Amino acid sequence: MATINATSSTNRANRMRMSKSRTLLLYSDVNVTSGAFLGAAIFVSRLSVNEVTATNPFTVG
């Protein structure tokens, strides 16, 4: 299991561990002011922008 190491290191980078699960990127660190661990997660998004042409309402048929 991925764990974080809450040592007394004062170097933020040293206390950061990265773990990539199937879907999410997680990391954690110790908040030096509150004592809580910090976590983060990311998800991605996408958009497809299409163009449509107006239909001529006066077509003859």
Place this chain on the structure above:
Amino acid sequence: MSVGVPFPVIQFSSWRNSELADPVGTRHLVSGAFAYDKPLGLGCSESLAFGNLRLNLGDNSPFASSNVAVVNFSFPNFGTLQASGISEISNMKIWLPAGSGTVLDLPGSHLQFQTSATWDPNLVFPSGAGQPFLDTLPSQFNVRRIDGSPIINSFNDANVSEWIYIRMFLDADFPVGTYGACGSGMLRLRLTYDFH
């Protein structure tokens, strides 16, 4: 002294806003509700899709707007966290760190969100409603538990986040194309939180 603490596992889910039935009862599950869409993650197939972005050459409206996307999240391994002494998750902030939303660096694109404790099917979300995603870490939490509490402390239907309604607006002269995951540029939303 070092303490091994497990990571919270986060389950982001996408929901269909066109579904009228409130998913209450299964809001923490990945099935069981008509409104459930799919899990969200880092892959192309797991990306949150903003659909219906169509620029109409014969329409002078200033914006093309996407369908409303709905997201929530929960922490499936909370029991494991509790066993390791973690009692709650708090200070939940959703944002778009600088560099994570290069799609939005293009002029004429606007991404807005709004949180709510209620399931609002077919939500009318006009341009200017809600709030934009910040590109710096918000100073205050901006997502709560579904009942309004600022903390999540279990894994069940009552311990999910609020509904996060998101909509993309594009100026009418935005270039056509596919953006973000599976396309050009980047669009990655981040949740930052405390656990203790």
